[in-house]
Amino acid sequence: KETFGGIYTALVTPMHEDGSIDYDSLVRLTTHQIDQGVKGFYVGGSTGEGFLLTGEERQRVLETVVGAAAGRAVVLAHIGCIGTMDSIALAKHAERQGVDAISAVVPFYYKLSPREIQGHYEAIMASVAAPMIVYHFPGATGVSLSLDFYEGLSRNPQCIGVKFTSLNLFEMQQIRARCGEDFLIFNGHDEVYASGALAGADGAIGSTFNIMPGLFVGMHRLLSEDGWKSGRTVQAMQAEANRVIAHMVGYDVIPYEKYMLYLQGIVRTPTARQPLRRFTPEERSRLEAFFESSGA
Ligand code: NAY
Structure with a gap:
């Protein structure tokens, strides 16, 4: 738990105007996040546009982050x-890079039985020694895994x-109850980070940490240091984060975060890969006004 508990940024993948990957900005983003204490x-x-990248790009992005970290x-x-075979190829590459753990989303698109899904995870784990973190995101995959x-x-x-990327914190708590204290749970919806911590999460993996690392690192520190004595402060910090997240949900998560990182001067362009969209000039000026007013 000491090795893994904490705040993890689900890194965006910075891009140039033409959608090619901007590895320099990725290095800058990575070191900026480390400086902020993640x-x-x-x-x-998902945030890294993993499913929009080629296998080769996924590998190079990982190599870049490992190098920068x-x-x-x-x-x-x-x-x-x-596909299990493709996952295994990436798992082996990740292990060669010396990553601390691998993680895999539930295979989606084909309607699979729990046994087939279990077989997918067992095969990936058998191919490497690295620990596995299952990625539960029923809202995107349409696959709900049972307790x-x-x-x-x-x-x-x-x-x-x-x-655990779901707002069902009762289910999160039940996973804790069924899988034991040693099983790690990472909260996946940033808007309920504080509530997730109370429901038993050991840490969080989030996309909005790209743009607000300090708030979440701060909440995690307060809760780890003195438990819920700091509850009120943490609730206020969660409210501040949610003000930005509530604004973000009127747009699209990845283009929004990239635009904010662009305004923060961390990435060169706010480009995301199609079919993700570009903001109109009106939207851009609204985002800029919000940024000016809140320093998001
Ligand atoms: C991922 O794989 O990058 C994540 O799932 C990170 C978690 C984010 N989920 C998605 C779908 O973007 O940070 C959350 C999310 O953006 C945030 O809670 C706003 O809903």
């Missing part, structure tokens, strides 16, 4: 693909935890 990174997940942060590599599924998977000591 525990580590989730690389190549230079042992100063914990690196979690999302290697999930809808029995988690309990079964957690019996394999290589499966160390779950990235």
Whole structure:
């Protein structure tokens, strides 16, 4: 738990105007996040546009983050693909990079039985020695895994935890109850970070940490230092983060975060890869006004 508990930024993948990857900005973003005190990174997940990158790009992005972090942060590599073979290839590459753990989204698109999904995870784990963090995101995958599924998977000591991206904190608490205290739970929806911590999460993996790392690192510190004595302060910090998140949901998460990082001077362009969109000039000026008023 000491090795893995904490705040992990689900890194965006900075791009040039033409949609090619801006590796320099990725290095700058990585070191900026470390300076802000994050525990580590989730690389190549939804926020990283992992499913919009080629396999080769996913590998190079990971190599860049590992190089920039230079042992100063914990690196979690999302290697999930809808195919087991592709996931294994990325898992092996990630292991060669010396990542601390791998993570894989539930295979989506094909309607699979729990046994097939379990077989997918077991095969990936058998191919490497790295610990596995299951990525639970029913809102995007349409796949809800049962508590029995988690309990079964957690019996394999290589499966160390779950990235739990759902607002169902009762279910989160039940995973804690069924899988035991040693099973790691990472909260995945930043707007309920504080509530997730109270429901038993050991840390969080979030996209809005790209633009507000300090708030979340601060909340995690306060809660770790004196438990819920700092509850009121943490609630106020969560409210501040949610003011930005509430504004963001009127737009699109990744283009929004890239635009804010652009305004913060951390990435060169706010470009994301199509089918993600570009903001209109009116939207840009609204975002700029919000940024000016809040320093998001
Ligand atoms: C990922 O793989 O990058 C994540 O899931 C990070 C978690 C984010 N989920 C998504 C779908 O973007 O930070 C959250 C999310 O953006 C935030 O809570 C706003 O809803």
